[in-house]
Amino acid sequence: MEYKDYYKILGVERSASADDIKAAYRKLARQNHPDINKEKGAEARFKEIAEAYEVLKDPEKRAAYDQVGQGFRPGQEFRPPPGWDSGFEFSGGDPGEGQDFSDFFESLFGRARQGRARRAGSAEFRARGQDHHAKIFIDLPDSYQGATRIITLRGAELDENGQVRMRERQVSVSIPKGVQPGQMIRLSGQGSPGIGGAAAGDLYLEVEFNPNSAYRVEGKDVYLDLPVAPWEAALGGKVKSPTPSGVVDLTIPANSGQGRKLRLKGRGIPAREPGDLYVVLQIALPPGNTPEAQRIYREMEQKLAFNPRQSLGV
Amino acid sequence: MAETKHEILTGWVVDEFTEVTIDDLTRFCSVRREKIVELVSEGIIEPVNRAERDWRFPSRSLSRAGRAVRLESDLEINLHAVAVILDLLDQIDRLRRQGPGREA
Structure with a gap:
C-alpha cells in the first residue's frame, strides 16, 4: 500500500x-x-x-x-x-x-x-440495513432494447464475528428498457443486511450513459446530426437515416435549411411515455476540387442571387 | 449474502411516475427524519401533498435530497447556502441544454 x-x-x-x-x-x-x-x-x-x-x-x-x-x-x-x-x-x-x-x-x-x-x-437492537448507491454506465442501445450488466459492488459488510470488512461482490443486473440518464434503478433488499433480523437496505443504481459519437440524449429525447447534400436539403426527398432502433427512410422537406430539426415522434427512449428522436440536418458541402465541381459552383454563383451575409448588412 | 454471479437481479426504474415516502428519503440519504423535514422547510424538496404524516415526494427528490445532504456535510455549509447552490446548478443545466446548436 x-x-x-x-x-x-x-x-x-x-x-x-x-x-x-x-x-x-x-x-x-x-x-x-x-x-x-x-x-x-x-x-x-x-x-x-x-x-x-x-x-x-x-x-x-x-x-x-x-x-x-x-x-x-x-x-x-x-x-x-x-x-x-x-x-x-x-x-x-x-x-x-x-x-x-x-x-x-x-x-x-x-x-x-x-x-x-x-x-x-x-446490543439487543434492530435496525434496517443501509441503502447502497452505485453508478452504472450503459450504452444508448441498452436503453432501447434492455440489457444485462455484471457489476462489481464494493461495500462494508459484517462478517460472522461482527467485524466490518470491505468486500467485493459481483451481481448481474437487468437494465430495464426505457431507462434514462440520471434515473435510478432500485433493487430491493440488495443494500446492507439489517441488524437483529430487520430487513436489508436497498441498492440504488444511478444510470449514466457512455458518450456516443452519433447521438446525444437529453432526458428521454435523443438528437442525431444527419449530414445531407445541399441538393437533398434544397430539393427534398428521401434519405436513409440511422436511428438507435434501426435504419429508417426519412423524408426531407424541400427547401430545408441548415440545422432544421425533423422530429420522429416516439423514436426517442422507449419510456412509459416514449421520447422523440430529433434529426438535425447538417448540410455537407461537396468539395470544389475538380474542374466539374468548380464549373457547377461557378454556375450557381452566376445564376443564383445569393448573399449569405445579407443579415450582416454587407 | 452468497455469491450471486448467476442470478440476475431485476429492479425497477425510479421514473417520473414514481413517488417516494419520507422513509425512502431518510434511508436513501442515511439521515434522520428531522433532516428531511428541514430540507422541506428550506424548500429544497417539496412534497406533493400537505399532511406531514404521509408525505409523498416526486422521485427526483431522492437525488436532490442526497445531493443536499452531501453538500451540507462535505462543504460544511448551512442548508440555506445548499439551496442556493442547487438552484444555480439547475440553472447551469438548463443553460447547457439550451447552449449553441441545441436550441429548439
Missing part, C-alpha cells in the same frame, strides 16, 4: 494550524465536489481531499498520522509498524459506514469503525 501525504493533498505545511487546514479543505472541497464539478477526475480528487481532512482535522488522528508517517514520501510503499496504534484511542470523528476511504486510511484508522460495529452488533 502506498503512503499518502495528507498535507500535500490539502496543500498545507506540516506545521499548519487547524484553521489553515479547515480553510484549505473548504476551498478544495468547493472546487472538486462531484455534485458541483462534473469534470472527470473531480470525484477521485474529492475523495482524497475528504480523506486527508478526515485525518488532519482530528487532533488525535493527526498526531497518530504524524508519528507513524515520519520519513515517508508520497507513493512510497507503506506498512504500519507492528502495534503502532497501541497508544491511541480514537474517540470521535468516526467516518460513516458509507465512506469509502483508501487502504492506507483503513490500515491506520479502520480499527475505530470495527469497534463501533461490534458494539452495535452485540
Whole structure:
C-alpha cells in the first residue's frame, strides 16, 4: 500500500494550524465536489481531499498520522509498524459506514469503525440495513432494447464475528428498457443486511450513459446530426437515416435549411411515455476540387442571387 | 449474502411516475427524519401533498435530497447556502441544454 501525504493533498505545511487546514479543505472541497464539478477526475480528487481532512482535522488522528508517517514520501510503499496504534484511542470523528476511504486510511484508522460495529452488533437492537448507491454506465442501445450488466459492488459488510470488512461482490443486473440518464434503478433488499433480523437496505443504481459519437440524449429525447447534400436539403426527398432502433427512410422537406430539426415522434427512449428522436440536418458541402465541381459552383454563383451575409448588412 | 454471479437481479426504474415516502428519503440519504423535514422547510424538496404524516415526494427528490445532504456535510455549509447552490446548478443545466446548436 502506498503512503499518502495528507498535507500535500490539502496543500498545507506540516506545521499548519487547524484553521489553515479547515480553510484549505473548504476551498478544495468547493472546487472538486462531484455534485458541483462534473469534470472527470473531480470525484477521485474529492475523495482524497475528504480523506486527508478526515485525518488532519482530528487532533488525535493527526498526531497518530504524524508519528507513524515520519520519513515517508508520497507513493512510497507503506506498512504500519507492528502495534503502532497501541497508544491511541480514537474517540470521535468516526467516518460513516458509507465512506469509502483508501487502504492506507483503513490500515491506520479502520480499527475505530470495527469497534463501533461490534458494539452495535452485540446490543439487543434492530435496525434496517443501509441503502447502497452505485453508478452504472450503459450504452444508448441498452436503453432501447434492455440489457444485462455484471457489476462489481464494493461495500462494508459484517462478517460472522461482527467485524466490518470491505468486500467485493459481483451481481448481474437487468437494465430495464426505457431507462434514462440520471434515473435510478432500485433493487430491493440488495443494500446492507439489517441488524437483529430487520430487513436489508436497498441498492440504488444511478444510470449514466457512455458518450456516443452519433447521438446525444437529453432526458428521454435523443438528437442525431444527419449530414445531407445541399441538393437533398434544397430539393427534398428521401434519405436513409440511422436511428438507435434501426435504419429508417426519412423524408426531407424541400427547401430545408441548415440545422432544421425533423422530429420522429416516439423514436426517442422507449419510456412509459416514449421520447422523440430529433434529426438535425447538417448540410455537407461537396468539395470544389475538380474542374466539374468548380464549373457547377461557378454556375450557381452566376445564376443564383445569393448573399449569405445579407443579415450582416454587407 | 452468497455469491450471486448467476442470478440476475431485476429492479425497477425510479421514473417520473414514481413517488417516494419520507422513509425512502431518510434511508436513501442515511439521515434522520428531522433532516428531511428541514430540507422541506428550506424548500429544497417539496412534497406533493400537505399532511406531514404521509408525505409523498416526486422521485427526483431522492437525488436532490442526497445531493443536499452531501453538500451540507462535505462543504460544511448551512442548508440555506445548499439551496442556493442547487438552484444555480439547475440553472447551469438548463443553460447547457439550451447552449449553441441545441436550441429548439
